[in-house]
Amino acid sequence: MKNNKIKIGVDVTGLIISNQVTGIERVMVETNKHLFDFLDPQVYEIHPFTTVPEIKSRVHIHPYLLSDPVFTKPLIDFNECDILFFGGINLSIPLKELFNLKQKKRTKIVVIIHDILPLTHPEWFSDPVTSNGRSIKLSGKNYFHIYLQAMFAISDQVILVSDQVKNDINLLGWNLKPKFAVVPLGAFNSQIEGIKSSTSGLNCVYVATIAPRKGHQELLDAFELLWEENFEITLTLVGNRGWEVEGLLNKIESHPMKNKKFFWKSNLVDSQVHEIYAASDIAFMVSEGEGFGLPLEEGLSKGLKVIARDIPVFRERNYPNLYFFSGGAQELSDKIKEVLVLPTKPLKPNEIRTMASFANDVAQIIKLL
Amino acid sequence: MTNSQELNYQINIGGISFERLDGEVVIISFETGKYFNSNNTAADIFFLIEHGIARESWLKILSSHFTTYDDEGSGIDELLTMAFEEKLLLLADEVETKLIDLPSDCVRKGWEPPTLLVFDDLADLLLIDPIHDTSTSGWPTQKNE
Numbered sequence: 001m002k003n004n005k006i007k008i009g010v011d012v013t014g015l016i017i018s019n020q021v022t023g024i025e026r027v028m029v030e031t032n033k034h035l036f037d038f039l040d041p042q043v044y045e046i047h048p049f050t051t052v053p054e055i056k057s058r059v060h061i062h063p064y065l066l067s068d069p070v071f072t073k074p075l076i077d078f079n080e081c082d083i084l085f086f087g088g089i090n091l092s093i094p095l096k097e098l099f100n101l102k103q104k105k106r107t108k109i110v111v112i113i114h115d116i117l118p119l120t121h122p123e124w125f126s127d128p129v130t131s132n133g134r135s136i137k138l139s140g141k142n143y144f145h146i147y148l149q150a151m152f153a154i155s156d157q158v159i160l161v162s163d164q165v166k167n168d169i170n171l172l173g174w175n176l177k178p179k180f181a182v183v184p185l186g187a188f189n190s191q192i193e194g195i196k197s198s199t200s201g202l203n204c205v206y207v208a209t210i211a212p213r214k215g216h217q218e219l220l221d222a223f224e225l226l227w228e229e230n231f232e233i234t235l236t237l238v239g240n241r242g243w244e245v246e247g248l249l250n251k252i253e254s255h256p257m258k259n260k261k262f263f264w265k266s267n268l269v270d271s272q273v274h275e276i277y278a279a280s281d282i283a284f285m286v287s288e289g290e291g292f293g294l295p296l297e298e299g300l301s302k303g304l305k306v307i308a309r310d311i312p313v314f315r316e317r318n319y320p321n322l323y324f325f326s327g328g329a330q331e332l333s334d335k336i337k338e339v340l341v342l343p344t345k346p347l348k349p350n351e352i353r354t355m356a357s358f359a360n361d362v363a364q365i366i367k368l369l
Numbered sequence: 370m371t372n373s374q375e376l377n378y379q380i381n382i383g384g385i386s387f388e389r390l391d392g393e394v395v396i397i398s399f400e401t402g403k404y405f406n407s408n409n410t411a412a413d414i415f416f417l418i419e420h421g422i423a424r425e426s427w428l429k430i431l432s433s434h435f436t437t438y439d440d441e442g443s444g445i446d447e448l449l450t451m452a453f454e455e456k457l458l459l460l461a462d463e464v465e466t467k468l469i470d471l472p473s474d475c476v477r478k479g480w481e482p483p484t485l486l487v488f489d490d491l492a493d494l495l496l497i498d499p500i501h502d503t504s505t506s507g508w509p510t511q512k513n514e
Contacts, residue, residue: 096402119390138406138486145388146395146404146488153386153397174388 008039008366009049009081010070014088016050021064022209022240023294024114027355028087029068030188031112034359036069039366047076049084052092064270079105083369086111091147098154108369110362111155111178115291116168117213118144124213124289126243152176157365159183161292164313183361184316185292186353187301202233202340205276205304206284207295210249210266211242215286215309220251220262221329226336227257233340236263236276277302282339285314286325286332296322301352305339307332319352320345378418378449378458385457389416392475396457396485404488405457409475410435411448411483416471423464434471437479444482451485 010032015025036046048070061071078084079101086109101107118125122141152158155178160166166182204223208214216237223235241249252264265276277283283299285308293314299306300319308314310324321344325335350357380387386397394412396405407415413434417427427445431438452458471477 094402095397095404096400099399099402141391142393142395142406145390145393146397146406149386149388149395150397150404153399172388172390 003045005045006043006083007076007081008035008044008046008083008085009076009078010035010046011050011084011086011088011090012048012068012070013050013052013090013092015065015068016061017052017092021062024088025065026188027112027114027185027294027358029065030355031087031359031362032068032070034356035363035366037356038360038363044366046070047073047081049076049078049081051078051090051094053077081107083108083110083366085366086151088112088114089147093147093150093154095150095154102154108156109154110157110159110366110369111151112159112161112362113148113151113165113169113291114161115165115289116144116148116172117289117291119148119172120168121213121289124211149174152178157181157369159362159365161185162313163316165291167312181361181365183358183365184353185294185297186355186358187294187297188355189298189301202231202282203236203280204233204282204284204336205236205238205280205299206286207238207273207298208285208287209239209242210237210245210252212244212248213288214239214242215284215288216245217248217251218329218332219284219286220255222332222336223257223262225329225333227261231337233336234261234263236265236280238265238268238273238276240266274302277304280304282307282336285309289313297352297354300347301354303344303347305342305344307335307339320347375424376449377424377461377464378453379421379461379464380415380419381456381459387415387419387457389472389474392472398455398457400456402489403455405455406486406488408481408484409477410444410481411485412475413471413477414445414448414483417469418458418461420469421461421464422469423466426466426468430468430471431480433468434477435480439480443480444484448483448485455487 015028039046053075084107098109102109118140122139125140152174158178158180160169160180160182162184163182166180169176206216206219210216219235223233226233252258255262265272277299281304283295283304283306285293285296285299285306287293287309289311290313296306296308296314296317300321305321305323307323307325310326314324323335323339325332384399386399388395389412392409392412394407394415413431417430422430428440449458
């Protein structure tokens with residue numbers, strides 16, 4: 001029997017296609033989990049949809065992604081939805097169909113934009129392999145330009161995860177029609193953990209994909225300075241291999257401190273990452289550019305001190321136990337020495353923003369559509 | 370083919386999304402769902418149209434910005450005809466005869482014929498198999514072997 005509930009379609013195309021667990025997929029899954037709590041089931045009905053329905057039967061979906069409650073609901077045709085929610089990147093947007101749908105049915109479209117780094121820093125990204133047999137070469141920047149413009153063209157509401165992303169978009173000088181709202185992300189765990197009381201040496205962790213912009217090289221250089229001064233301090237990198245990092249990976253693999261004071265862990269599950277955080281004193285967020293930079297909240301919420309690069313997107317945060325460094329390896333090394341002797345300040349409940357807060361804000365925006 | 374030499378155009382604002390970045394424009398047609406990606410010279414032509422500049426002013430403007438501009442064989446008519454047929458442009462009600470500066474968001478040297486690449490589907494642009502070849506480390510890279 002047909003009901004009168006508002007049907008929200010949650011786009012899972014990106015989740016199915018990437019079928020990996022990186023930052024954006026985690027944000028999507030965590031957001032969806034909370035949306036079920038914040039959107040009254042008497043009023044809203046949430047279903048997954050994909051713009052490429054034929055792919056679902058071809059893919060064995062990653063178990064973590066399947067923990068997304070949206071997958072417990074039947075897949076729905078997006079034409080049946082009143083609201084379409086694009087939380088990640090979908091490169092298979094059926095533009096004409098969506099325009100028609102918006103005109104005929106007044107379907108509302110909500111999009112999250114996590115960053116526009118391929119436009120602002122194209123040097124950090126490889127070009128996609130394009131052309132489909134035609135003699136056309138499209139740069140990654142052009143490709144992202146098309147993607148972003150398409151998303152803006154179909155959206156009623158765009159959610160940006162930081163003021164940095166908003167500023168970057170404003171600088172494009174585009175004629176933007178959708179409504180924009182800045183809604184910062186937050187830590188995945190809602191329980192703030194107690195202050196660390198480690199006294200047996202110092203352990204540090206950096207959770208980030210190994211990619212050039214993430215600042216691993218500088219961090220490792222800073223630690224080499226500390227080890228040269230015989231500091232009893234370890235560094236654990238947690239993150240999968242990215243792209244264009246062959247030189248850095250060679251350095252990591254052959255580093256004389258590897259598996260002594262320096263460790264690299266990849267393909268870990270959440271519980272393993274949690275164990276590393278639990279054994280650590282300081283976390284880093286030394287990336288040169290992010291749309292948000294979730295490891296910052298992750299480290300703080302786990303009771304660690306966090307040292308972040310002094311860039312505007314990280315300065316948007318105002319948290320205890322968060323410290324900033326400017327400059328290169330020497331300055332970072334000096335900052336580590338300064339921070340490691342500072343006491344960890346106690347955190348109040350809800351002092352670190354969580355993904356539940358993010359999803360709640362998203363739900364409020366959806367209710368206003 | 371339409372002789373567009375005498376015609377003036379305006380952007381079909383209601384039917385397309387049209388944005389410029391670093392000397393190139395991307396146009397998305399709401400009606401056909403097609404995407405268009407321009408080169409620098411086509412972007413400049415669209416800039417002149419967007420600003421309502423009459424065609425009789427274009428020669429002076431383009432000659433002052435490009436070292437080798439010549440109306441004859443410029444390729445502008447072909448561009449305009451295509452853009453009109455794709456409904457990216459409409460005939461203009463009103464234009465102005467005046468000189469303006471082109472945006473300083475790209476380096477201009479010799480004139481190159483203006484081109485618009487047309488894509489029916491964003492996903493069609495990728496040669497990679499999106500199911501098996503996408504990166505573990507973020508778009509738009511291919512998976513590392």
